[in-house]
Amino acid sequence: MPRPKFAAAARPELADTRSRRNLRGATAALRGREAAAAAGTADWEDLREAGRAIGDGALLDLDAHLEELERAVTEAGGTVHWAADAAEARLVVTGLVRATGAKEVVKAASATTREIGLNDALARAGVTVRETGVAEMVVQLGEDAPSHLLSPAAHRDRAEIAELLRRAVPGAGPGLADDPEALAAAARTHLRDRFLRARVAVTGANFLVAETGTLVLLESEGNARMCLTLPETLISIAGIDKVVPTWDDMEVFLQLLPRSSTGDRMTPYVSSWTGVTPGDGPRAFHLVLLDNGRTRALADEVGRAALRCIRCSACSNVCPVYERTGGRPYGPVHPGPIGAVLTPLTRGVESAADASLPYASTLCGACADVCPVKIDIPDVLVHLRGKVVESRRRRPVPTPEMALMRGLAWTMGDPRRHEAAVRRGVRWARLLSRGGRIRRLPGLLGKWTEARDLPAPPAESFRGWWDRTRA
Amino acid sequence: MRVALSVACFEDVLFPGTAKAVTVLLERLGHEVAFPPGQTCCGQFHWTAGYHREAAGLARSHAAAFEGCEVVVAPSASCAATVRADYPKIARAARDPGLARAAEGLAFYELTEFLVDVLGVTDVGAYFPHRVTYHPSCRSLRTLGVGDRPVRLLRSVRGLDLVELPSAGECCGFGGAFAMKNADVSVAMVADKVRHVRDTGAEVVCAVDDSCLAHIGGALSRLRGGVRTMHLAEILAETGPA
Numbered sequence: 160m161p162r163p164k165f166a167a168a169a170r171p172e173l174a175d176t177r178s179r180r181n182l183r184g185a186t187a188a189l190r191g192r193e194a195a196a197a198a199g200t201a202d203w204e205d206l207r208e209a210g211r212a213i214g215d216g217a218l219l220d221l222d223a224h225l226e227e228l229e230r231a232v233t234e235a236g237g238t239v240h241w242a243a244d245a246a247e248a249r250l251v252v253t254g255l256v257r258a259t260g261a262k263e264v265v266k267a268a269s270a271t272t273r274e275i276g277l278n279d280a281l282a283r284a285g286v287t288v289r290e291t292g293v294a295e296m297v298v299q300l301g302e303d304a305p306s307h308l309l310s311p312a313a314h315r316d317r318a319e320i321a322e323l324l325r326r327a328v329p330g331a332g333p334g335l336a337d338d339p340e341a342l343a344a345a346a347r348t349h350l351r352d353r354f355l356r357a358r359v360a361v362t363g364a365n366f367l368v369a370e371t372g373t374l375v376l377l378e379s380e381g382n383a384r385m386c387l388t389l390p391e392t393l394i395s396i397a398g399i400d401k402v403v404p405t406w407d408d409m410e411v412f413l414q415l416l417p418r419s420s421t422g423d424r425m426t427p428y429v430s431s432w433t434g435v436t437p438g439d440g441p442r443a444f445h446l447v448l449l450d451n452g453r454t455r456a457l458a459d460e461v462g463r464a465a466l467r468c469i470r471c472s473a474c475s476n477v478c479p480v481y482e483r484t485g486g487r488p489y490g491p492v493h494p495g496p497i498g499a500v501l502t503p504l505t506r507g508v509e510s511a512a513d514a515s516l517p518y519a520s521t522l523c524g525a526c527a528d529v530c531p532v533k534i535d536i537p538d539v540l541v542h543l544r545g546k547v548v549e550s551r552r553r554r555p556v557p558t559p560e561m562a563l564m565r566g567l568a569w570t571m572g573d574p575r576r577h578e579a580a581v582r583r584g585v586r587w588a589r590l591l592s593r594g595g596r597i598r599r600l601p602g603l604l605g606k607w608t609e610a611r612d613l614p615a616p617p618a619e620s621f622r623g624w625w626d627r628t629r630a
Numbered sequence: 631m632r633v634a635l636s637v638a639c640f641e642d643v644l645f646p647g648t649a650k651a652v653t654v655l656l657e658r659l660g661h662e663v664a665f666p667p668g669q670t671c672c673g674q675f676h677w678t679a680g681y682h683r684e685a686a687g688l689a690r691s692h693a694a695a696f697e698g699c700e701v702v703v704a705p706s707a708s709c710a711a712t713v714r715a716d717y718p719k720i721a722r723a724a725r726d727p728g729l730a731r732a733a734e735g736l737a738f739y740e741l742t743e744f745l746v747d748v749l750g751v752t753d754v755g756a757y758f759p760h761r762v763t764y765h766p767s768c769r770s771l772r773t774l775g776v777g778d779r780p781v782r783l784l785r786s787v788r789g790l791d792l793v794e795l796p797s798a799g800e801c802c803g804f805g806g807a808f809a810m811k812n813a814d815v816s817v818a819m820v821a822d823k824v825r826h827v828r829d830t831g832a833e834v835v836c837a838v839d840d841s842c843l844a845h846i847g848g849a850l851s852r853l854r855g856g857v858r859t860m861h862l863a864e865i866l867a868e869t870g871p872a
Contacts, residue, residue, distance in 0.1 A: 166812045173818050479801045483818045519812060521805025521819075522678060524772035538719070544680030545723065564676060568684035571639065571670040572691060581643055596851055606810040610817040611848030614644055621637055621646035625665050629653070 164515035165499075168488035178314040182306065182485050185313040190476040192422020193529065200418060209411045210532040214467030217403055218457060224369040224402045225448065231372025235434025237444040244451050245275035251447050252277060252361065252394055253284045259392050261359040267291045267383035268376055269363030270308065270470065271396050271449060274492050277361070288361075289353045291382040293346045300327045306485040308494055309420050309472040314485050317342065324349070350382060360386035360441075364397040365470070366412060367446075370405050373433045374446070377416055377426040384430045393432075393441035398449050400466040412469060415531040419471035452505025461542040462504045467532040468497050474526035474536060480519055489516065496526040500539045508547045517543035563603060578622065585616045631749075632662045634699035636713075636738070638706045638840065639671035645840045651867035652705045652741060655754060658867075668695035674712040677720055679807045686724035689717055693732040701737045703744045705863045707770030707838045710740040715773050740770065741863055742779040742838055752782045757870030759789030763832035764862075765823070765846065767839040768801050780838055780862055787865060795835070796826045804845035820849045827857055836862045 162168075172178065197203045217224055229239045240255075242248035252272075256264055264281065266272065266288050278288045290299045297312040298305050300323040305311030312320065321337035328335075328349040335345055362383055364374040374395055376383055387393060403409065417426045435444050457463050475481045475495030486494025490512060493501045499516040508514040517540045526536040551561060570580045591597050592615030600608045607613060619627070633656055637649040653663045673688030692713070696702050704710045717733035720726075745751055764784060770776045784792050803809065803819025823846055827835045835850075837843050840861055847859035 166814065169812065169815050173814055479803065479819055480812070480815055483815055515811075517680075518808065519815075521768070521801045521803060521808045521816075523768035523801035523805070525768075525799075525801070528772060541678055541680070541719075542723075544678070545682040546680075548680035548682070564679065564681045564684060568676055568681065568688060572687055574668050574670055577639075577670040585643060598852075603810065606813040607848070609813055610852060611809075611820070611845065612851040613844070613848055614851075616643045617646055619646065621642045621649040622665075622667075624646055624650055625653075629663075629665070 161510065162490055162512035164511050165488050165519040166515065168512075169484040169519075172484045172488060175314075177316070178306070178485060179483060181314050181316045183482055185307065185310065186476045186482050189309075189422060189472075190529075193419055193473055193476065194422075196418035196422040196424065197529075199424075200414070203418075206411060206415055207531055207533050210415045210469070211467065213403060213408045213411060214469075214532050215464075217408075218400070218463060218466055221399065221402065221457065224404050225399060228367055228369040228372060228402060229448075231370065232434060232446050233372075235372050237372065237434040237446055240445060240447045242275075242447055242449045242451070248275045248396065248447055248449050248451065249277060249280040252396065253280055253286070255392070255394050255445055256281060256286050256359055257284060259359050261286065261392075263287045263289060263357065264359045264361050265289050265291050265353055265357040265386050265390065266295075266361045267363075267386040268378055269361065269396060270493070271363050271398055272361060273305070274451065275396075275449065276491075277396075289357070291350055291353065291386060292378070293343070293380060293382070296346065296350070297323055300324070304487050304491070306487055306494065307472065308470060308475060308486065350385075354385045354389050357386075357390045359392045359394065360390040361394045361396065362386050364395050364401060365416065366403050366409065367397055367401045368406050368409065369402055371433060373406065373431050375409060375429065375431045377413075377429050379421065379427045381428050384428050387430055387432055388440050390441055392443045392445070394445045394447065396447040396449060398451070398453055400453050400468075416469050416471055419469075419473040419529070419531040452507075455507070456501070456504035459504060462500065462539055464534050465497065465500045465504055465536075465539055467534055468501065469532060471531055473529045473531065477525040477529050478520075479523060479525070480521065489519070496520060496536045496540075497534070500536055500543060503543050503546075504539075508543065508550055514547045514550070517541075517547060559603060581620060581622070585618070585620065588616050589618070591615075632664055632700055633744075634664045634666055634696055634702045636669060636672075636696065636702050636704040636706075636709060637665070638704070638709050640844075641706060641840050644844065645861065648705050648840055648861040648863050651861065651863040652703065655863060655867045656703075658869075659749065659751065659754060664699070666695050666699065670695075672709045672712045673720065674708060674716070675806055677712065677716055682720065682723050686720050686726060686729065689720050690726070690729055690732070693717070693729060693736065696736055696738075697732065699736070701739065701744070701748065703739050703741055705741045705838065705861060706840060707740045707767050707774055707776065708841060710738055710743075711769040711773035713738045740774055740776060740838060742770075742776055742783055743774065745783060746779040753786035754783065754866050756787040756866045756868050757789050758787050758865050758868045759870070760834055761791040761793060761830075761832045762834045762836055762865065763793045763795045763827060763830045764798070765795055765802065765827070765835055765837045765842060766798055767837050767842045770838050771799055776838070783862070783866060784836075789870065790865070793830045793832050795830055797822070798826075802842045802845050804842050806841075809845060816845075817849070820845055824849045824853065824855060828855060832857060834858045834860050834865070836860045836865055838862050
């Protein structure tokens with residue numbers, strides 16, 4: 160079944176009052192903390208500009224940086240695999256897991272694995288995936304989809320999480336309280352057993368440092384760090400857009416990311432790992448570099464700015480649309496405003512669902528204001544809307560919307576035509592109105608009057624008044 | 631000063647009171663107002679909806695309608711923002727350097743910018759004895775950065791009781807085609823905006839964009855909310871006992 164358009168996918172989310180209350184609470188708390196962190200950093204604007212410049216520079220010579228990265232990872236004893244699309248990435252990872260003979264993998268901190276549908280692929284290969292991020296684990300236990308990039312269970316409250324853990328963690332017992340300490344302790348007990356048993360781990364990475372072949376990951380729980388150190392085999396998967404040229408560049412991003420994601424000056428756990436080290440950590444390290452539409456986005460001269468994204472979720476936390484729908488209507492890849500551009504940029508706008516994403520915004524601009532790497536998201540949204548319309552122009556029969564928009568432009572293209580149409584329109588609108596308001600409009604405009612009135616146009620337009628009194 | 635008026639296409643028909651108020655206000659301040667007849671629409675709706683070819687055509691004729699005007703004033707932040715912030719982008723998308731040059735040659739202002747920055751007035755001699763709250767539209771707030779200019783103008787109105795709107799900077803959910811394409815989300819957003827407006831106890835909610843006001847007012851009207859929407863210009867044009 161094809162994925163529904165944003166508007167249709169948003170409907171059940173709007174009706175879920177509990178999820179909406181939880182999301183509103185989570186985003187309001189985060190944006191308050193983020194704003195305070197930005198305000199408390201004297202050189203915040205300089206940092207943003209530096210982040211923008213490093214991101215652009217990295218993308219400009221992406222091929223060279225990727226080659227350097229591959230060389231450095233290989234020299235450090237790791238193996239680099241290239242995956243052009245999701246299918247290839249799934250094949251590489253399932254092949255690597257199969258070769259170890261493991262029937263269970265632990266997984267942490269990877270939206271990229273969701274992008275490629277890794278869990279299902281591994282399940283089909285007879286391998287059980289255990290999410291180790293607490294929020295991811297809650298989503299997995301609840302058998303639902305994540306709603307937030309940073310805290311995937313932002314739509315759940317403590318009572319719901321306690322209920323899920325009571326059922327899933329046999330040791331937790333029915334008496335598990337729903338205070339944060341008790342929940343964290345139950346999750347810890349549950350996860351410890353998984354970590355100690357695991358022979359293979361799959362992780363993502365926030366950054367890939369080309370010059371040293373180092374991967375960097377930021378997290379608040381320490382569970383990803385357990386995945387990085389305990390198992391024998393470590394498989395990290397990351398998009399090719401995560402490359403930064405030098406270790407020095409991390410100075411900027413290690414300041415930008417925590418402030419924009421959780422409002423903290425520093426992330427509790429910053430892990431970096433390079434290849435393999437004899438006698439310590441995993442004995443085998445694989446890095447899977449994923450394209451999956453990223454070079455397509457890179458080829459788009461307006462859209463490529465979106466590849467600077469460092470996945471902080473600040474744009475989601477300020478987005479009034481996201482606050483009401485959560486992340487799920489944006490599709491499986493990236494939620495929020497950045498998802499509304501990254502998904503169509505990497506996948507194209509051929510499907511109705513992907514074509515609906517650039518319209519899932521009022522273009523209010525709040526996202527651009529907070530983006531730590533200064534991505535002008537509304538600019539990219541408008542650019543992508545242009546692509547959607549261009550793709551519709553190629554259809555033999557114009558859509559009603561296209562006929563309306565072309566007709567409007569033709570009418571307004573000439574003052575005389577415009578004035579005649581206005582006179583006609585006013586007559587019709589006044590016929591539709593009762594008591595100075597229009598409660599139902601026909602056709603495509605009917606969407607407006609589903610819940611809003613339109614004022615009836617006064618008998619005299621401004622033009623008419625001007626001609627009568629001033630001309 | 632001779633001031634050319636730019637009136638939004640839907641404003642001309644649905645909210646003629648706004649442009650009349652601007653005319654009355656500017657004439658009261660001693661300026662000559664002109665209404666260049668060639669203007670129809672700035673092309674914003676087509677541009678933001680993705681109809682970029684059509685937007686370029688409209689932008690060309692809109693820019694041409696104001697060619698040679700000393701100064702152009704629009705009582706609509708979103709139209710002013712379109713000319714100033716979007717025309718360069720429209721020109722680039724259409725590969726039309728002529729349009730870019732034409733846009734650059736226009737001194738195009740949103741009304742409150744013009745009053746405060748160009749004319750240097752915040753007290754326009756208005757009298758409006760009502761409780762009013764102000765909704766800063768997204769384009770005025772973020773694209774143009776009009777800041778507190780509208781509030782300073784309102785504070786100088788005699789008799790006016792200005793009350794702050796909670797979560798004022800949050801979008802009302804109009805967003806042009808968004809209100810139709812994502813009607814349910816749009817309504818959820820305006821429902822919150824209307825709740826905040828009613829929480830203030832104001833009789834009037836004003837803004838510098840009739841588009842947002844049409845949205846907020848449309849929801850208030852359906853609810854019989856007992857709150858009026860007015861364009862800021864209409865308040866500034868009101869006078870009373872000296």
